[in-house]
Amino acid sequence: MSLVAEFEIRCDALPLVGVAAAVPDATVLLELQYNHGNRPLFIVTATGGSRTATETAFTDAVDVEDWTLIGRAGETRRYQLTPALSFEEQLGDEIDDLAGLEALARTDALIERIEVEPNGWRQTGWFADRDAFTAFSSFWQHNAGFRLHRLTRDRTPSPPGEGLTDRQHEALRTAYELGYFDVPRRTSLEEVAAELDISASSVSERLRRAQTRLIRETVATTWPPLST
Template sequence: MRLVAEFKIYCDSLPLVDVVAAVPDARVRLDLQYNHGKRPLFLITVNGGSEQTLETALTDAYDVGGWTQIGQAGDTRRYQIQPALSFEEQLGDDIDDLAGLEELATADAFIDRITVEPDGWRQTGWFADREEFSKFSSFWQHNADFRLDRLNRVETPEPPGEGLTNRQYEALRIAYERGYFEIPRQVSLEAIATELDITASSVTERLRRAQTQLIEETVATTWPTLPESPQ
């Protein structure tokens, strides 16, 4: 049973945390480039924040050996970073089980997103089964503060829209093609009802059910559970 998990590791010693702490309004995504010797290079994608402040923080960071801006498009900048420290030097004072950290690299898991935050890393990862995820979460629970935000079973999804009824699909298609969802609207609800030969209230119901179905099949699967509303 494959799993996808979203979680936060609170650890001030993780790479680039100090840099992001200096530019808290920047959003920084980290990718590792493993084909560059023993220690992978870092590739970060930065949105927002002061460019000058960020680059000053990179220059001053104790764990950055060098950096190069390799591209910019609008407010998005990309940097390649040479780490100044080994993992042992970076984390040795805070993590007791460095051997266990190395073992995680061989686990049946894939971390496909790392967001660097001022107090740690937020990650999304795919795990072969619950046992593999337990190894990962247990390590970080022992060595740092770990918070699980989402854990879902991965199944083969149907293409978005497969859960719609034929009537919902027809109503959604006509509403879209006639310009009902444009701003401003190009067609009235009553006109769509006439074309479908149903009442306007029936059109509203079909569109709402169709939109709810599409939301549940797509973006809703990525949202963490909301806290209970106060009574």
């Protein structure tokens, strides 16, 4: 029976990690277009953060040759990026076993989500069996940093919000109960932060990540194509 895994790969050399570090207040999701040879195109979905800062980060990134804005919807923007480096060129100084990296492409696995973070990738993937997952996780444990968050057997899809952290649940519930989402708002971000005894910036990040996940699991699946 197949497995579903959510995990982190900690490796500063992974593509677009520098971009995520430059715009830490944005959520950066990556899709790889493998039909473009050894330099697969990047399709990036950026939510939140400054559009100018994000696009400046693309321009300055050593692993991006050029980029194009495909379209946008609210705070969500989609880009196509042409990589400046092959995976071997990008990871060669960090990973000794490049042959093992190539072998991962033949693993019976499907990575369905990549969130780029300032120090690596957070991914969700399907693996045909325990051996396939072990091959994948063992490679990254040996060559970088690997942290498993969740491993389950395949099952019916989780209800929306199932993947939220406890802190994100708490932030959403508190903000809702205090009237932060009312029109007009009955409370401020600072008041929500005071109730949770954390900083306003921390509340903002928790709410943004929670809202991004909920939108992706509900509304985003029914959106029409983004317009320019």
